[in-house]
Amino acid sequence: MKATRRHFLTTSGLAAGTAWSASGAASKLNVLFILTDDQRQDTVHARGNPAIQTPNLDGIVRSGTSFVNAYCMGGYSAAVCLPSRMMIHRGRSWFSAPEQPEGAPTLAGSMNEAGYVTCRIGKRFNEDLRSHKPFAFNTYVDQEMKTGTPGKLVADRAIEFLHGWKKDPAVGQGKPFFLHLAGPAPHDPRIAPPEYLARYDMNRMPLPPNYKPFHPFDNGELFIRDEKLAPWPRTEAEIRRQLRDYYAMITCMDEQFGRVFRVLREMGEYDNTILVFTEDQGIAIGSHGLMGKQNLYEHSMNAGITIAGPGIPRNRKSGAFAYLFDIFPTICDLVGMPAPGSLEGKSLLPILRGQATGVRDTIFLGYKDLQRAVRRGDWKLLRYPKINKTQLFDLRKDPYETRDLCADPHQTGRIGELMALMQQQQKLFGDTAPLTSEKPGRAEVDLEFFKSRQ
Numbered sequence: 034m035k036a037t038r039r040h041f042l043t044t045s046g047l048a049a050g051t052a053w054s055a056s057g058a059a060s061k062l063n064v065l066f067i068l069t070d071d072q073r074q075d076t077v078h079a080r081g082n083p084a085i086q087t088p089n090l091d092g093i094v095r096s097g098t099s100f101v102n103a104y105c106m107g108g109y110s111a112a113v114c115l116p117s118r119m120m121i122h123r124g125r126s127w128f129s130a131p132e133q134p135e136g137a138p139t140l141a142g143s144m145n146e147a148g149y150v151t152c153r154i155g156k157r158f159n160e161d162l163r164s165h166k167p168f169a170f171n172t173y174v175d176q177e178m179k180t181g182t183p184g185k186l187v188a189d190r191a192i193e194f195l196h197g198w199k200k201d202p203a204v205g206q207g208k209p210f211f212l213h214l215a216g217p218a219p220h221d222p223r224i225a226p227p228e229y230l231a232r233y234d235m236n237r238m239p240l241p242p243n244y245k246p247f248h249p250f251d252n253g254e255l256f257i258r259d260e261k262l263a264p265w266p267r268t269e270a271e272i273r274r275q276l277r278d279y280y281a282m283i284t285c286m287d288e289q290f291g292r293v294f295r296v297l298r299e300m301g302e303y304d305n306t307i308l309v310f311t312e313d314q315g316i317a318i319g320s321h322g323l324m325g326k327q328n329l330y331e332h333s334m335n336a337g338i339t340i341a342g343p344g345i346p347r348n349r350k351s352g353a354f355a356y357l358f359d360i361f362p363t364i365c366d367l368v369g370m371p372a373p374g375s376l377e378g379k380s381l382l383p384i385l386r387g388q389a390t391g392v393r394d395t396i397f398l399g400y401k402d403l404q405r406a407v408r409r410g411d412w413k414l415l416r417y418p419k420i421n422k423t424q425l426f427d428l429r430k431d432p433y434e435t436r437d438l439c440a441d442p443h444q445t446g447r448i449g450e451l452m453a454l455m456q457q458q459q460k461l462f463g464d465t466a467p468l469t470s471e472k473p474g475r476a477e478v479d480l481e482f483f484k485s486r487q
């Protein structure tokens with residue numbers, strides 16, 4: 034382990050002043066990049082949720098550094114998975130990522146250039162298909178939903194690849210691997226084998242602290258597909274049942290990742306591998322009376338990024354702001370490969386090295402032309418342009434966003450400053466959506482309003 038660490042520090046970008054060698058693979062370390070689907074940041078035991086069992090993901094969290102203020106920036110589509118994954122693989126915001134010309138940089142393309150054997154195993158639907166093309170190996174596993182065992186098909190194919198990489202020169206080519214696992218779990222339909230369902234008592238599943246029977250105003254997307262996964266009012270019993278299914282699915286998926294880690298250990302490659310674990314975005318499941326991810330609350334857009342590997346600080350949390358599209362340049366930096374200069378993402382390596390406490394001071398979020406949010410420090414402002422509504426939360430005192438401070442006269446100045454910051458961020462990312470409507474829609478809703486749409 035000591036030798037591995039020394040090797041890493043002298044061959045990768047983690048060592049200050051180490052130049053990337055253009056002669057081939059800059060580092061002999063492998064990279065395993067796990068991207069889960071619709072997994073809330075708080076559904077990992079080691080991230081502070083005692084109610085869920087995730088021993089294998091816990092292992093990554095305990096052996097690495099977790100960025101707890103990382104975000105999916107939002108998206109132009111109700112299938113937020115698609116823009117989220119496009120941002121990750123193109124290293125750009127959702128405003129500019131779709132306009133990139135054919136041949137523009139992708140994470141897999143950069144890893145090919147860095148001398149890696151690139152392999153992706155994951156879903157096809159709601160993915161950025163163009164970013165799949167540069168992978169040397171790509172396997173679609175959408176049929177995993179039909180097996181009834183979340184994560185199994187991804188793990189089976191990953192293990193097949195790893196054996197091939199080790200034993201078959203045509204696959205391994207004497208190069209380190211970049212293995213990207215992007216399966217469809219724990220996205221709905223939420224199916225888990227009975228033994229995993231049995232691990233959770235439906236009647237004792239903790240409700241989210243911001244649970245509500247229905248969302249208190251019209252955010253513009255109250256009846257999209259995800260929101261129809263439970264009737265109105267959202268009852269405590271229904272939310273507990275859905276959380277039971279969700280947690281069971283995550284525990285099952287976690288055990289499948291454990292199979293992959295076991296193979297890596299048996300091959301002697303685990304300590305020689307950088308692990309990156311994140312989710313494409315979160316989901317509501319009862320929080321704020323919502324079910325889906327078509328909103329900008331923390332439970333939906335906050336996504337943890339955990340990075341573990343030789344030389345990376347262990348069992349550490351960083352509060353630094355990050356976007357998921359920072360992963361692309363960060364991985365490049367970790368393997369000592371210069372990131373393409375055109376990316377909007379920023380490398381988090383200076384934070385991992387302890388040379389910086391942050392690389393961004395603002396987080397800007399958006400969903401279609403219906404919602405915008407900005408965060409600076411602990412303050413988060415959300416804006417709903419179609420109804421001219423604003424919310425202000427102090428995330429330090431109110432991490433679950435339950436006390437809107439917009440009507441507080443002491444906050445008038447802060448609201449003005451954050452609205453100006455939002456406009457500045459719009460300019461920065463090329464977002465032209467209006468923040469105000471001349472003829473705003475009706476904001477008020479009640480239970481009858483929801484029932485009439487059921």
Ligand SMILES: [Ca+2]
Nearest residue numbers: 070071114313
């Ligand atoms: Ca997703």
